[in-house]
Amino acid sequence: AELPRRAAKKPRPRRHGVHFWLTDGVHVALRRRPPDGLLGGMEELPGTPWRDAAWDWAEAAAHAPAAAAWRPVGEVRHVFTHFELSIAVHAARVESLTRTLPSGLSARRRDRLAESALPSVMRKCAAVAEAAEARGA
Structure with missing residues (x-):
């Protein structure tokens, strides 16, 4: 008499x-992700590995691409098939990125970011940072 019901979906890990x-x-600093795995070979803003526990600033700062006056500018949430990702975005400005580019990073013109191989989650991070700059934050 009753149709089979779908089982409840398991909550996605965060x-x-x-x-x-x-x-x-x-310019903005980017790095290329490893060729294998999630978003393999695509470019991204430099950052920490993704993990189950939230990062405190002392831990995260060790992954910053340069010594600079980092400030939090927002948060991005993104849903992948098997997990949800929460990214804290921090921003800093240096005098000349092309002269002081940290090893393993490349400098891309900001006005040409749309041509870069950025996954949508990184495009969201860039939008958050640019919006904060526009607000003067």
Whole structure:
């Protein structure tokens, strides 16, 4: 008499990360993800690994791409198939990114980011950082 009911979906686990928007106003620092795994070979803002526990600033700062006056500018939430990701975005400005680029990073012109191989979660992070700059935060 009663149709079979769908089983309730399991809640997705939540992971946490911190990513860094390092800019000189014209360029932004990016790195390439490893070729294998989630978002393999795509570019991203430098940051921490993604893990189950939230990052405190002391731990996250060790992953910052440069010594700078980092400030929190927002948070991004993104849903993947098997987990939800919460990313704290921190931003800093340096005088010249192209002259002081940390090893393993590349400088991309901000006005050409749309041409970069950024996954949507990183595009969200960039939008949060740029919106904070526009607000003067």
